[in-house]
Amino acid sequence: MSIDGRLPQRQLSQASLGSRRGAVMAFSEADTCLDIQGLSLAYAGKPALKDLTLRIPRHRVTAFIGPSGCGKSTLLRALNRLHDLNEDVSRRGSIYLDGHDIHDSRVAVSELRRRVGMVFQAPNPFPMSIYDNVAFGLRLQGGLSKRRIDDVVEWALKSAALWEEVKGRLRASAWSLSGGQQQRLVIARTLAVEPEVLLLDEPASALDPISTLKIEELIRTLKPHLTLVLVTHNMQQAARVSDYTAFLHNGELVEYGPTDTLFTHPRLRRTENYITGRMVG
Amino acid sequence: MKIPGHTAVGSKTLRRPHEGPWAWLAAASVALSVLMLGALIVLLSVKGLANFWPSTLHEVILDDGDTVIGVPFEQRTLPGGEGVERRYWIANRDDGGGIWRWLSVPRLASDQTPDDLVVLERRHWGTFFGRLVAVRLEGERLTGEAAWLAMEQRLKELDALRQARQQLTRDDILPLIRRMEREPSSSETQHRLDDRQLQALQARAKELRRLQQGGVLVLENSQGQRQEQPLEEVLDAWRPNAMAWYEKLGHWGGELWQFLSEGPRDANTAGGVWPAIFGTILMVLLMSVLVTPFGVLAAVYLNEVAHQGRLTRLVRIGVRNLAGVPSIVYGVFGLGVFVYGIGGSIDRWFFDSSLPSPTFGTGGLLWASLTLALLTLPVVIVATEEGLSRIPLHQREGALALGATRFETLTRVVLPMAMPAMLTGLILAVARAAGEVAPLMLVGVAKLAPQVPVDGEFPFLHLERKFMHLGYHIYDAAFHSSDVQAAMPLVYATALLLVVVILVLNLTAIFMRHYLRKRHGAPVRR
Ligand SMILES: Nc1ncnc2c1ncn2[C@@H]1O[C@H](COP(=O)(O)OP(=O)(O)O)[C@@H](O)[C@H]1O
Ligand SMILES: [Mg+2]
Numbered sequence: 001m002s003i004d005g006r007l008p009q010r011q012l013s014q015a016s017l018g019s020r021r022g023a024v025m026a027f028s029e030a031d032t033c034l035d036i037q038g039l040s041l042a043y044a045g046k047p048a049l050k051d052l053t054l055r056i057p058r059h060r061v062t063a064f065i066g067p068s069g070c071g072k073s074t075l076l077r078a079l080n081r082l083h084d085l086n087e088d089v090s091r092r093g094s095i096y097l098d099g100h101d102i103h104d105s106r107v108a109v110s111e112l113r114r115r116v117g118m119v120f121q122a123p124n125p126f127p128m129s130i131y132d133n134v135a136f137g138l139r140l141q142g143g144l145s146k147r148r149i150d151d152v153v154e155w156a157l158k159s160a161a162l163w164e165e166v167k168g169r170l171r172a173s174a175w176s177l178s179g180g181q182q183q184r185l186v187i188a189r190t191l192a193v194e195p196e197v198l199l200l201d202e203p204a205s206a207l208d209p210i211s212t213l214k215i216e217e218l219i220r221t222l223k224p225h226l227t228l229v230l231v232t233h234n235m236q237q238a239a240r241v242s243d244y245t246a247f248l249h250n251g252e253l254v255e256y257g258p259t260d261t262l263f264t265h266p267r268l269r270r271t272e273n274y275i276t277g278r279m280v281g
Numbered sequence: 282m283k284i285p286g287h288t289a290v291g292s293k294t295l296r297r298p299h300e301g302p303w304a305w306l307a308a309a310s311v312a313l314s315v316l317m318l319g320a321l322i323v324l325l326s327v328k329g330l331a332n333f334w335p336s337t338l339h340e341v342i343l344d345d346g347d348t349v350i351g352v353p354f355e356q357r358t359l360p361g362g363e364g365v366e367r368r369y370w371i372a373n374r375d376d377g378g379g380i381w382r383w384l385s386v387p388r389l390a391s392d393q394t395p396d397d398l399v400v401l402e403r404r405h406w407g408t409f410f411g412r413l414v415a416v417r418l419e420g421e422r423l424t425g426e427a428a429w430l431a432m433e434q435r436l437k438e439l440d441a442l443r444q445a446r447q448q449l450t451r452d453d454i455l456p457l458i459r460r461m462e463r464e465p466s467s468s469e470t471q472h473r474l475d476d477r478q479l480q481a482l483q484a485r486a487k488e489l490r491r492l493q494q495g496g497v498l499v500l501e502n503s504q505g506q507r508q509e510q511p512l513e514e515v516l517d518a519w520r521p522n523a524m525a526w527y528e529k530l531g532h533w534g535g536e537l538w539q540f541l542s543e544g545p546r547d548a549n550t551a552g553g554v555w556p557a558i559f560g561t562i563l564m565v566l567l568m569s570v571l572v573t574p575f576g577v578l579a580a581v582y583l584n585e586v587a588h589q590g591r592l593t594r595l596v597r598i599g600v601r602n603l604a605g606v607p608s609i610v611y612g613v614f615g616l617g618v619f620v621y622g623i624g625g626s627i628d629r630w631f632f633d634s635s636l637p638s639p640t641f642g643t644g645g646l647l648w649a650s651l652t653l654a655l656l657t658l659p660v661v662i663v664a665t666e667e668g669l670s671r672i673p674l675h676q677r678e679g680a681l682a683l684g685a686t687r688f689e690t691l692t693r694v695v696l697p698m699a700m701p702a703m704l705t706g707l708i709l710a711v712a713r714a715a716g717e718v719a720p721l722m723l724v725g726v727a728k729l730a731p732q733v734p735v736d737g738e739f740p741f742l743h744l745e746r747k748f749m750h751l752g753y754h755i756y757d758a759a760f761h762s763s764d765v766q767a768a769m770p771l772v773y774a775t776a777l778l779l780v781v782v783i784l785v786l787n788l789t790a791i792f793m794r795h796y797l798r799k800r801h802g803a804p805v806r807r
Binding site: 080082085087110111113114117118120122124125126127136137140141186189190193 | 588673675676678679680681682683684685686687689693694697698
């Protein structure tokens with residue numbers, strides 16, 4: 001996604017995806033944004049992810065669902081190497097972003113994290129003004145003029161559907177916003193550095209229904225411009241906004257496919273039990 | 282409407298459920314603490330501030346005809362009902378007796394407060410109580426009210442002359458002498474020039490001194506004995522019994538101002554405490570400047586950088602325990618390491634010419650500040666670490682997820698958020714350091730250093746100089762003066778001042794913290 005209107009080159013046809021029932025590879029190699037190969041991860045020897053292999057399509061919304069503790073957040077955090085700081089974490093397997101191994105020693109992890117942005121469950125704006133929050137990532141890059149930062153801040157806030165609510169008080173503390181506004185501010189802050197991938201870890205679980213709807217609406221409008229990965233424990237939400245859904249259980253990838261297929265004709269009994277609510281999570 | 286069995290919420294009659302005795306106990310201990318603190322402040326204020334009030338002078342005649350002029354101080358009942366005694370401050374140390382006298386109250390034949398009694402503040406022999414008989418000035422002899430007016434006029438002139446002379450010494454003569462000492466090897470012509478200038482300055486000082494001479498007061502003490510008092514030694518004179526309340530108030534303000542703005546006299550039992558105020562504040566500021574970066578860096582290392590293993594835990598426990606080491610131990614360390622060790626080496630390397638008289642190899646402002654910085658380091662480290670560890674992980678992750686490096690996360694998110702905690706640490710450090718006296722006695726405090734360590738001479742801040750300190754001044758006046766009783770009011774006043782100085786320093790930091798919290802949008806908590 002880009003402020004300059006560099007819009008995505010390749011668009012997938014929705015029809016072609018739905019036609020092949022249950023197929024994981026409903027998109028071509030070229031449309032793969034993130035490619036996870038045999039990923040295993042353990043916290044202090046305790047496995048949290050077990051040999052996961054899946055491909056996440058470009059400019060689509062992919063949802064991770066599963067009972068809590070199944071490893072959704074762990075997987076998401078692996079995608080921008082947020083586990084790096086935790087000495088207890090051990091990993092096997094690879095992750096490719098646009099064909100490049102993100103664990104390659106030549107990859108600067110801060111650059112990776114800029115390209116793969118992340119929004120957390122609890123809104124975490126910095127204790128600064130609304131403006132400074134959005135400008136935070138830009139200022140890290142340095143060398144940008146004041147005007148340019150102004151422009152990007154406005155654009156990011158508009159992209160996150162927050163501009164109308166805050167344009168009069170950009171200098172106010174970010175902590176004075178409501179929870180839903182804070183979460184959209186965090187999304188704006190992430191968009192400001194123009195990421196290619198946006199990871200959302202239960203972004204609406206701490207919000208009221210109206211704020212939740214706004215976030216979902218936002219996800220839909222962002223979809224044409226960047227790849228979204230959404231962790232949610234809310235099946236309706238996954239069904240509403242995602243194109244693909246992966247069901248995880250006990251650190252394993254149980255079933256992965258186009259959302260309509262997965263929800264209407266799950267291949268496995270385990271998946272069916274979970275989405276029909278027979279498996280309590 | 283009243284529903285039976287229900288209590289109207291919000292009305293005054295609402296009864297809290299029975300809280301049990303612990304609530305009362307807790308409330309009582311809070312009340313007691315507040316009461317004790319209040320009593321402390323009130324005692325210091327009353328005893329300290331009353332000292333500057335021009336108290337009424339009494340002239341009492343005893344049944345045997347003996348006359349005493351003085352200020353009644355306290356009264357006590359003698360054991361066994363043998364009457365009541367009253368203690369008078371009778372001043373006049375030059376009369377041979379003490380400055381205090383116990384009088385038996387039943388023996389007082391008369392007790393009056395005549396308007397013509399005067400109080401003189403003198404450079405030598407302290408305070409005088411008595412009467413002004415005459416003034417001899419420039420060959421003239423004046424008596425009565427004319428004498429009083431002439432004396433007041435002359436005292437004003439003397440004050441101006443004294444100040445001019447002090448200024449000359451402080452701003453011109455001393456800097457020149459120090460420069461000549463520092464550069465003894467400069468050229469012959471320069472040397473001769475300096476010498477000539479010094480002589481001119483000293484001649485001017487002598488002239489100012491001479492202008493002060495002349496003028497004699499003829500005084501009469503309570504016994505009617507006459508004595509002559511050179512006017513130049515009189516610093517102030519007033520007639521308390523003839524003053525209206527607003528005149529007294531003005532006098533009180535003036536005395537208080539002198540106390541705050543002047544240097545001490547009479548072996549620290551009289552005069553002001555300005556050098557001590559200045560020294561205390563300067564030392565605390567220097568200490569803050571030294572301790573903050575070290576403490577914050579150490580805390581950042583312990584909390585953010587170091588592997589959280591057994592060694593880090595051990596270091597942390599060690600730091601916490603250092604906070605409990607008695608301050609005199611730090612004083613000994615400072616003396617051994619800073620003064621003799623580092624200071625001695627500096628002297629040998631840079632001030633070789635002035636040896637054996639030490640420059641840095643003796644106690645001074647720098648070593649005192651360093652010692653106190655070391656003393657308060659644990660407090661700053663612990664408070665900062667606590668602040669750092671309270672910053673939620675998701676704030677750091679938020680920054681990291683935007684592509685910030687660990688260092689950027691630290692400097693742009695974590696440290697600003699921990700700023701209030703650092704200031705809390707600094708507040709605790711200041712509170713501890715400003716009141717510390719014991720280690721200072723080893724590393725640089727002076728009984729008398731009328732020259733404050735900042736002046737117009739390069740490098741302006743003289744880190745090697747000794748300095749005065751309010752805490753030490755209290756100790757010195759209370760235990761080392763010739764008359765502890767007489768110095769007591771000054772001790773109280775100085776103690777009050779020390780409390781006020783610490784309060785002001787702390788309030789400054791607290792306001793800064795408040796401001797920072799507001800700016801960073803965090804909920805304000807005090
Ligand atoms: N930092 C951590 N240290 C140790 N174990 C963790 C950590 N984070 C998560 N886990 C464990 O890993 C498993 C997966 O957790 P998580 O990915 O958070 O699940 P989900 O997001 O699906 O609820 C859980 O069993 C959890 O207890
Ligand atoms: Mg989770």
